[in-house]
Amino acid sequence: MKTQKYNITSLFLILLMVLASGCSDYFEPEIDKNRTEEQIWSIPDYAEGILMAAYKEIPDMYNTYGGDFLDCATDNATSNRYGASVDKLRAGGWSSNYNPLDVWGAAFNQIRNINLFIENGLDITYVDYNKEIDSAKKARLKGEAYFLRAWYQWQLLQNHAGPNEQGTVLGYPILTRVYTQDEEVKLARNTYAECVQQILNDCDTAAAYLPLEYLKGDEIPEEINDNQIGRATATAALALKSRAALYAASPLFANNETDKWATAAQLAKATIDVIGALPSIDEKFYNDENSPELIMRKYALNRALESSNFPVVLFGQGRTNPSQNLVDAFPMANGYPISDDLNSGYDESMPYEGRDPRFYRTILFHGALFKDSTIDMSTTGLNSELASPERASRTGYFLRKWMSPDVNLEVGNAKSDNHYFALFRKVELYLNYAEAANEAWGPEADPLGLGLTAKDAINAVRSRAGIGSTAYADNVASDGADAFRSLVHNERRIELCFESHRFYDLRRWNSSLEQLNTTIKGVKVERIVSDVDTTFQLTPIDVENYQYGQHMFYGPIPFSEVIKSGEIVQNKGW
Numbered sequence: 001m002k003t004q005k006y007n008i009t010s011l012f013l014i015l016l017m018v019l020a021s022g023c024s025d026y027f028e029p030e031i032d033k034n035r036t037e038e039q040i041w042s043i044p045d046y047a048e049g050i051l052m053a054a055y056k057e058i059p060d061m062y063n064t065y066g067g068d069f070l071d072c073a074t075d076n077a078t079s080n081r082y083g084a085s086v087d088k089l090r091a092g093g094w095s096s097n098y099n100p101l102d103v104w105g106a107a108f109n110q111i112r113n114i115n116l117f118i119e120n121g122l123d124i125t126y127v128d129y130n131k132e133i134d135s136a137k138k139a140r141l142k143g144e145a146y147f148l149r150a151w152y153q154w155q156l157l158q159n160h161a162g163p164n165e166q167g168t169v170l171g172y173p174i175l176t177r178v179y180t181q182d183e184e185v186k187l188a189r190n191t192y193a194e195c196v197q198q199i200l201n202d203c204d205t206a207a208a209y210l211p212l213e214y215l216k217g218d219e220i221p222e223e224i225n226d227n228q229i230g231r232a233t234a235t236a237a238l239a240l241k242s243r244a245a246l247y248a249a250s251p252l253f254a255n256n257e258t259d260k261w262a263t264a265a266q267l268a269k270a271t272i273d274v275i276g277a278l279p280s281i282d283e284k285f286y287n288d289e290n291s292p293e294l295i296m297r298k299y300a301l302n303r304a305l306e307s308s309n310f311p312v313v314l315f316g317q318g319r320t321n322p323s324q325n326l327v328d329a330f331p332m333a334n335g336y337p338i339s340d341d342l343n344s345g346y347d348e349s350m351p352y353e354g355r356d357p358r359f360y361r362t363i364l365f366h367g368a369l370f371k372d373s374t375i376d377m378s379t380t381g382l383n384s385e386l387a388s389p390e391r392a393s394r395t396g397y398f399l400r401k402w403m404s405p406d407v408n409l410e411v412g413n414a415k416s417d418n419h420y421f422a423l424f425r426k427v428e429l430y431l432n433y434a435e436a437a438n439e440a441w442g443p444e445a446d447p448l449g450l451g452l453t454a455k456d457a458i459n460a461v462r463s464r465a466g467i468g469s470t471a472y473a474d475n476v477a478s479d480g481a482d483a484f485r486s487l488v489h490n491e492r493r494i495e496l497c498f499e500s501h502r503f504y505d506l507r508r509w510n511s512s513l514e515q516l517n518t519t520i521k522g523v524k525v526e527r528i529v530s531d532v533d534t535t536f537q538l539t540p541i542d543v544e545n546y547q548y549g550q551h552m553f554y555g556p557i558p559f560s561e562v563i564k565s566g567e568i569v570q571n572k573g574w
Contacts, residue, residue: 041120055231061419062498065100102555110148110152136221147206147240261437261440278427279464312383324522324540326363330356337472395543422499444477492505525538
């Protein structure tokens, strides 16, 4: 049993935090501040509580950037809250002293405590009445610990990786054991490649000890049955491997290295082999406890998301305003982009007719029907700046995705709903594979005999979404990898919008600075009243210009960490 006295206080704080948050199922004994760390590790509920604290640190929704979605710092959307975190981020206020994406301290705290658990929490008895069940539970806890360590390492890499002044891309100091404070302060940042490998290794360990999923069955002990849904699984570990490998192969972190793309494709396909075909999906998959789309999710029963984002007419704040840029990215229902005048069937006078079904599940537009209300986005309507200056949409659109129609915000009739926020969705693996396979071999090749091409994967995604024809994807695939790349990127954009992917995708693709600073566009809807009828005129408008700098393809290391440690170097430009 290893005892590091400097960690005792932090352990008590963690246990108290989880207790205060209502996880009484995991903690029956009262906290006794006179206990030694050895005594703490002798109580199973306390030991398991370390992992529960790590789970709780994972956000249970996507709008965690001062209450906004990270997509509001991209060309997908903006926020109607001036001065919000994402507003400062996109307006050039991002710095090593002000970073809404900073996870450095929080992630390392969790990694330190997970390491404590790995060294101390696996040598105790959790189920004293059955050795076999005790072994099964300890195996599950070990797998969870390694998955959670990989998860927090991934958060560090995603938000803080970047080049030093010599151009070497660095990650974070890798901690795989318990260090003293004096030891830890002397650690330098490992290379990006070393960090990726450590994440992959931890995922492999996790997958070896975890079930692919938690199953129902009277014969399955509670410690490892479907009562544990929401915890890490081997499938989630495989999904994290796929995501990490995809980033590692991307242009921002690699130099067009086919072998890295091939590795990313193989890891994505290995996960696809586990999850199988894409399941059917509806607009409320994120309110469904048993949604087959969700590989791993966080749960919340509330109406906070709707309160922030419902239109004014439904008593919400209308905070998230999807851009015209995103609206135009959705193709028509036949799969052709709206820019294809010959084949799409798009009519500028009826811009919302005949679009990709995902459009209607994502965007609230003028004339949309939601909760028995027809959304009026006109300049004189109930959702307008004239009616409610602080809650009006800046772009002419509100967010539909993630909004539960069963939530009610009306005073006296308030109602919440279950929300299941995906850490990993099955569709991400198909998109990962399509991107990696296309970059490695092109859209229609399968040199390793994996049984799936990039085109196959994209067609599976589009078919599941309701695109009835493969004609457009087939045509683009025949033009080669460069043309198909644009389709893959666009599919990822619309399928995973408002899931905190776009911000990082634009950067890992090493998009141009002009792309990061694309003008956010919207639409102005004006009511035209005549003696005969009432019509509406839609006029394109420019909403906002972003101000990202070249160095903002990477995030910064917190200034305080650079000052505190003589070994932690800042990313170039910060």
